[in-house]
Every structure is written in structure tokens, then in C-alpha cells.
């Protein structure tokens with residue numbers, strides 16, 4: 001689902017992320033960890049061709065699309081539907097005066113899901129069904145679709161963002177610190193949802209986090225970044241229990 005080789009992102013003369021190899025298969029979760037400024041978010045954005053003003057080189061393929069060479073239309077399909085970016089506080093990106101259901105319906109129509117731009121009763125019922133199923137997939141009561149963004153909690157907003165991705169038929173979820181703004185029990189809910197989606201629906205998950213405790217509960221493989229460079233990578237069991245690199249040991253020792 002994701003294949004990266006020799007990715008290099010530079011702003012001006014400064015190389016801020018270098019990733020020699022990164023693969024995420026269907027149903028797999030790979031985490032990129034490291035302290036603030038280590039290049040995690042930049043790597044994620046480069047995978048979607050969203051690093052404006054940067055010099056980017058290397059090979060990046062997401063859902064079969066060559067991100068470095070793709071035409072704008074193919075790139076939009078990847079960003080809008082095939083690969084969903086889940087960010088720390090999605091509420092801020094939602095229009096405050098639009099109910100969640102209206103917002104989701106618009107997104108589905110735009111992408112031609114469940115009847116596309118067809119506004120007949122049959123198509124509307126098709127969309128309703130897709131929306132309800134997407135909510136249920138992330139353990140949200142579909143009644144939430146009648147609410148406004150300020151009427152839901154941070155954990156619900158995060159799950160709504162994931163539901164939107166599911167409804168659009170996402171194959172890949174890229175999550176950038178998806179639980180940092182949430183308290184511990186709500187964090188567990190969101191991680192539970194991500195875990196289930198990859199196990200039950202075969203979604204590929206690329207998770208960016210500085211929270212190693214959280215990463216240990218979901219990731220199959222881990223990449224550790226420091227100052228823009230991958231210092232260690234491998235199976236989560238190995239990297240998080242018996243790391244080779246002193247920096248990874250430092251990160252683990254900093255855990256409460």
C-alpha cells in the first residue's frame with residue numbers, strides 16, 4: 001500500500017527528512033517515532049505530495065500511485081479518498097456551522113460514493129447507508145451525524161475523521177499524533193478503532209507519534225527518527241524491547 005525508497009526532503013539547504021526504506025502492507029501498522037522536529041510529519045506529508053516549498057526526491061508509491069510523478073487528478077484521488085490523513089485536532093478543520101452528516105454527505109457526493117452526484121431518493125438512501133455503516137465501523141452512534149462539530153468530544157471527532165475516511169473507501173490511514181490531544185481512556189478507544197480497522201478491513205496504517213507506550217499497543221514495525229534521519233527500524237517487539245540504537249534506548253527510558 002505504501003512503498004518508499006530513498007526519500008529525501010529538504011527546505012533550502014537543510015535536509016529535514018531522509019527515509020531509505022518504508023513499506024506498509026495491507027492490514028499492517030507501521031509507526032514513525034521520534035522527538036519533536038525529527039522529521040516525522042514531514043515524511044508523512046511527503047507521502048501525500050503535500051510538502052509545499054520543499055525539494056523532494058526518491059520513490060514514493062501510495063495505493064499504486066507514483067506520488068512523485070502523478071498528475072494532479074491522480075494525486076487528488078489518493079489524498080481525498082484512497083489515503084486518509086488523520087490529524088491531531090480534526091475539529092478545527094470542520095466547519096462549525098455544518099452538521100457532521102451534511103459534511104460527510106458532501107464529501108461522499110464529491111467523490112461519487114453511494115450514488116455520487118445523483119440526488120434521487122434511492123441515491124440518498126445509498127449514501128445514508130454508507131454513512132451509518134462508517135459510523136458503526138468506528139463505534140459511533142450514527143445519531144452523531146445530526147450534531148455540530150462543537151457538540152462532540154475530541155475522541156468522537158477523531159473517530160468521525162476516521163469514519164469519513166472509511167466511507168470514502170480509504171485503503172490507507174496516515175495518522176499524525178491522532179491521540180495527543182486526548183486523555184488516556186479516549187486514546188485507547190481511538191487506538192482500538194484503528195486496530196480493528198486494520199484487522200477486520202485490512203487497512204494499512206501509518207502512525208506518527210512521539211508516544212512509545214501507545215505505539216507498542218498497535219504497531220507491527222517501528223521506524224525511529226532523529227534529526228531527520230532513520231536511526232533504527234524493525235519489528236516493534238525488537239525495537240521497543242531490545243533496541244540497538246542509544247537514541248531509542250533514551251526514548252524508552254524517558255517513558256513514565
Ligand SMILES: Nc1ncnc2c1ncn2[C@@H]1O[C@H](COP(=O)(O)OP(=O)(O)OP(=O)(O)O)[C@@H](O)[C@H]1O
Nearest residue numbers: 011016034035036037038039040041042043053210
Ligand atoms: N515548511 C517548512 N519550512 C521549513 N522548515 C520546515 C517546514 N516544515 C518543517 N520544517 C522543519 O523540518 C523539521 C522537521 O519537522 P517535522 O514537523 O517533520 O518534525 P516532527 O518530528 O513531526 O515534529 P513534531 O512532533 O513537533 O511535529 C523541523 O526542524 C522543522 O522546523
